[in-house]
Amino acid sequence: MRKLILLVVLLLVAVTPALAQEELPEFIQHSECAVDLTGQTVTIYHFGDISGSYAFITQPLLAGVADAMAYFNARGGICGATVAADNRDTGGDQAQTQAHYDYYSTLDPKPASILLYASGDAELLREQLAEDEILAMISAGSVAGLYGEDGMSNGWIYATNPLYADQIGSFCRYVGANAAQFPENPTLGYISWPGAFGEAAYTPETIAYCASQGVTILESPEYFLPSATDISGNVLNLVDAGANILYTNSLASGPFMIAKTVVDLGLEEDVVLAGVNWALDTSVGLLSRTALGSDGLPAVNGIIGSLPFRWWTERAEPGIALINEQAAANARSLSTQNIAYLLGWGAVDTYIELYIQTVSRVGSLEAATGAELRATLDAMQYAPLGLYNIDYSGGEIRALPDNRIATMMFLNATGDGPATSGDDAMKVDLPDGTVAYIPILVPLTGFEAAPDLRPGGADVP
């Protein structure tokens, strides 16, 4: 009798996890697993600036990765293997980046893949990753980070979005196609943070391409530090040189400071604000509530930029609906519900599909080396949670087909569209007695291929 009870208990113990394991929704179509990895762990090795200047973007990324891992692990992980993360903090210091990479690359076995975040880190590690045959994935990145100094050599870093150079090209194409919406003789002043990220979109190729679209990029870009108190000198340098569009490759306080300065100087009617995908981030909209324009809306209202993925408000997309639901379930704050959180989910789902395809082909996790993962990625076509499309099958190492132009606006009081003025806007009372305005992104175009603007790229004039 005891043996029978013990047997039943053991059976229950064995069956319960399988019964408790939830199913993935139908819209997530992972490949079939040909191997069972139950009991094993696949680690996403990530290093980024968790405590330095970019931490306010990296922290939501980590939140997205953590929530996505918990969600997928509860639904079978990678063929039964648990997905885990190993996050290392560089503090924005490249010496730390190198130290962490040295640690990873000397592990036995060394990681087959890593998740990168900063353009500068990509540029630093490009050659080393190739030498160590470690695959890396990054959101966007610079030409030098992906294609090297000559801009023409594929490396081991793959971008899930168009490069920053491609993004400014998309914007110029939009200006050229919609000239009536922009000032006459559109002249773009480039204003950003110094460094690999901030300077990534200002290249001879982008200048030439924009000129072909009827947009002149001024010869002298302006750079300011993220800690700057006032940037009116930088803005006026560009405006005096003829700029009527200010384009920035910065994030969080960067676009906010530019917009605030434009309002301060009374230039709202004279210049259009534009920027990289990060310039449309939630953080920019939330920060901007301290500087209102003449219409009573936050100064960044109307900033135009790239949106190479689905956005939080597109709830008709099942992936977006799922992320909204999970963010609410995990009590993620409004400031965490940003681009990086979305990309965290996208990265985890991409890793899962990448590993499923690879281990199914090579037979085991041990055999899924960097080279094998790369071989899979080179032929992979996938849309992680429908956020964006990955298609490296044509020999590209970045996602060119997925870009669209959007503008940041603020929700109206009835919650069904953009506000036209401060009086019309939805205002959320905050504990300090002030109000927050809810940023929304309004797509101005559909998804279309971004111009290829790396040196020698197909669209470089």
Added chain:
Amino acid sequence: MATLTSTFTQHRRTLTRAAAIIVAVLLILWLVPILGGQRSYRLVQSLVTGLLVGGIYALIALGIVIINKASGVFNFAHGWLMLLGGLLFFSFFSTANVSPAAAVGLPLIAGALVFSTNGWRSLVTRRSLIGVGGMTLVGAALLLLPGNDWQFLRAIAGAVIGGVLVGMVVERFAIRPLIGQPLFAMVLMTLAASELLHGVTQLTWGSVEIPLQVFTGLPNLGIPAQIRFGEDLFERAVNIRADLLVAFLLALAAFAVFVAFFQFTSAGLSMRATAENQKLAQSVGLRVRTILAVAWAIATLLATVAGVLQGGASSLSLNMPFLALRAFPAVLLGGLESVGGALVGGIVIGLVQEMSNLLFPGTEAGTELAPYLVLMVVLVIRPDGLFGQKRIERI
């Protein structure tokens, strides 16, 4: 060769001055045509902005100078003290109902530290106990002010009490044990403190940028957010940001107070004596420990003021401590021990930065090069800074 060397040695001062004058004349000859080509409103705008931004640099520099005057230590943690002070202000500004435990605990601990600057034993005197009790009562009453009508008063009280507490904790547990040790050890300790403060701020407030809305109420006081003038004189109006103007005026007021403090009070003189030689100061009866504690409390309060003003002008973020790096040239330029020098240094660096931005657009000269170039030139000519004390050491 020997003749040449001896001639140089004999006339070193004259030759150095002559070289400086030649460099200055060449610089002026080079800059005048460039300046002449500028639009007049830009020149005025850059001067105004440089002056106002220089006020913030000067305020930061003053905090560093205060520590240096009292202890001879260059405080590398000042930037993080700024951010921490700004975040404390924000917390009390945005929390309508402070928990009673925090409202009582914070001033109680701060009071205990204030009244035990000369050692923990001094706490158990009647005078100290009354002092701590009074401080706790007043502090708790201010921190418990409910609602948003009193948020400024509550935030100022919270930032002052919190700032004093942080400054004294750093002094008591990090700096004091090193009294009498080589100054280099204390300098390294400030670096360690900066890392600790970095961790504390991130663990407590996270990494998100926080907009601090301290200046949005200015229009309600009849002060427009921007003051514009010169439309009739120039092709475009010159703009003065009211937030920066307020910061500048506060910086001037702080300088006036501290110049008077160091010149006319015995505490100020004691600080100067302590900076000169801690052991000697102690041997003539000065309470070195108390002096150091007071200096750290004052410097942290100044850092807090600078943090709140900078947070209001841009935002509270992990980038803010790097602003202190821009004040370092101001400190060295003015002279490490000079309060007035910090003001002049801050303003000079602000002006140099803005004028370089104007004259050399697109070169990053203003942010990355010019302040340090000016610093280098000044230090070559005057190694102790413009107003620093000349040190003569017996060897």
